[in-house]
Amino acid sequence: MATPNPSGDREKVVSKLPGWLRRDLKVRAAQLGVDIQDAVSQGIAMWQTTSDVAPVDTAGGVAWSTWLPPGQWAELKETCTSRGMPLVQGLAQAISLWLNTHSAPAPTSYTRRIVVCNQKGGVGKTSLAAGLAGAYAEDPELEVLVAAEAVALQSADGAGLSSEATDLLTTDEAHAGLGLRVLLVDYDPQGHLTKQLGLDLIGIDDPSLAKHMAGTVRTGSIRDMIVTVEDSRFGGRLDILPACNDAFLLDVMIAMDRNRQATLERVLEPLEADYDVIIVDAPPSLGVGMDAGIYYARRRENETPGNSGVLIPVQPEDSSDDAFDLLRRQIESGQVDWRIEVDDLGLVVNLYDSRDGYVVTSSLEAWQQLKEPRVIGVVRRLKEQREAVRARQNLISYAPTSEQAKVIRRIAREIV
Known part of the structure; x- marks a missing residue:
């Protein structure tokens, strides 16, 4: 066509x-x-x-x-x-x-680093980060359902894609679980990710990610804080670095560091050899803590383009558009100031429901018209994610055959 x-x-x-x-x-x-x-x-x-x-x-x-x-x-x-x-x-x-006829330069192998970010709250950032981590860690012996690409990019009523496109492939696909080793970093001071997965926040007086970034931890290792998610579906491959409420003070704690944008990388880089993927649930702010997240997502020397970068969840509404513009300015400013490249892994339009009317459907169409970053998934507002949060389980484990789980698996494979 x-x-x-x-x-x-x-x-x-x-x-x-x-x-x-x-x-x-x-x-x-x-x-x-x-x-x-x-x-x-x-x-x-x-x-x-x-x-x-x-x-x-x-x-x-x-x-x-x-x-x-x-x-x-x-x-x-x-x-x-x-x-x-x-x-x-x-x-x-x-x-x-x-x-x-167009050879590629020899890349250097790096652990994939995915920073899920948006300073606007309520866009589903935490649920997306947790879902992706689960999709990457699923047992390779399992046969899992993955949404077809056309289904992953359209709403329930087919908005955003032509009938010719949606007719090409609109059925679920069966794949083996990816079986990757994943570290999920709760970088948000609210700690929603930690709580959603049934874990306790780190005590305010205990060593934390923020304290390690600030260099105030004198003994012990960041590895001492890591907790394995006990779930047979993930087979010990999914770990989480829990949050601590002291992260509310992170911007103040690292503000005087000479290379404050590199503070997150200094802490996480020693862990990279242990994992295939590190997913960071970034804080909902435009402060220096977010600068550190952007810097960690940068493309390193000879790293394959698209191996790492930022993944941005948005909502189909006007305020999400404004928040996206602010985040893009921060990323672009950081690229200029630090002379780095940060790859856009894509946009995920979250919490979509066409029944909410024209503002929602037209906003989805506007997101899908963007060329860069492109929309790689539309996750509808369904009850399974809310139920998973109440059950303090990963959505991929709580409802593995749900529409949301299948779409998130497609998103994971779009950027793997």
Whole structure:
């Protein structure tokens, strides 16, 4: 399917691509500083003049879209017809050809660091962080249900995607659990994450994350504070660093540190060798504590683009839009001041319910129209998450077959 761009210089095309090929394209384009739509256009142009491209396994294709110069999509269709192959195969071959002719620099392996942030309260930041951690830690011996990409990106009434796109793949997929070692860091002084998972806050006089960041802990290790979530679904792979109420004073505690933006990294970096993923539930503020969270999410030397970064939950309402703008300014200011790159892992539109009316549905459409960061999931407002909080359990364990759990697993796989 092709839809003209109002400006006339590009047309939006929708097809299917295997998830692995889409991820390779996204990463390679970022590594080389090339826009994805330009990479695809270049690949199609090369493929048109090449006749010996190896077939590509397109099984498990998911809905995917990009923007191409007018007429290029039609030309691709014609060539596919003349070569006797499906359009999906031709597109996959073109992208593979571009990947094979554009080598990537050798990356350095780093633990994935995901900072879930938004200074606006009530956007579902904590539930998203906990859900992602559970999705990453699930037992690889389990078969789990993952929402199809099209389902993960639309509301219950299909808003935000065309009928052609949603028809491509709208059924759940069965996958093995990811089985990763995960550290979940409760960096929010309110401690909601710690409480949601059935743990106690650290005592106000005891060693804490904030005290370690401030350098006032003279004995013991940050490892002494880590607690394993006891749940057979996670098999000992999910740990949490609980919160302490002293984090309300964090900005004051680290304000005079010469490299205050690096204080969170100084504490967490020694733990990275023990984990595949570290997820930080950031504080709802724009203070120096958030600066430290942004700095921790930065792309390190030779790190694969998109391996780490910020994940931003938002709500489908106008005030969330204002809060997002403020957060983006803080991130952009930090990138300039510290000469770093912080990757956007995506937006998650949380607590969506189309029954709330036009403001909500139109806000969702506005979020989905953003190119960067793009929406990678829409989580509806359903009772299972509230019940999981009441039961003091991770949603992935409390309701593993719920719609929310399936969408969160899709989000996890979008950024893994």
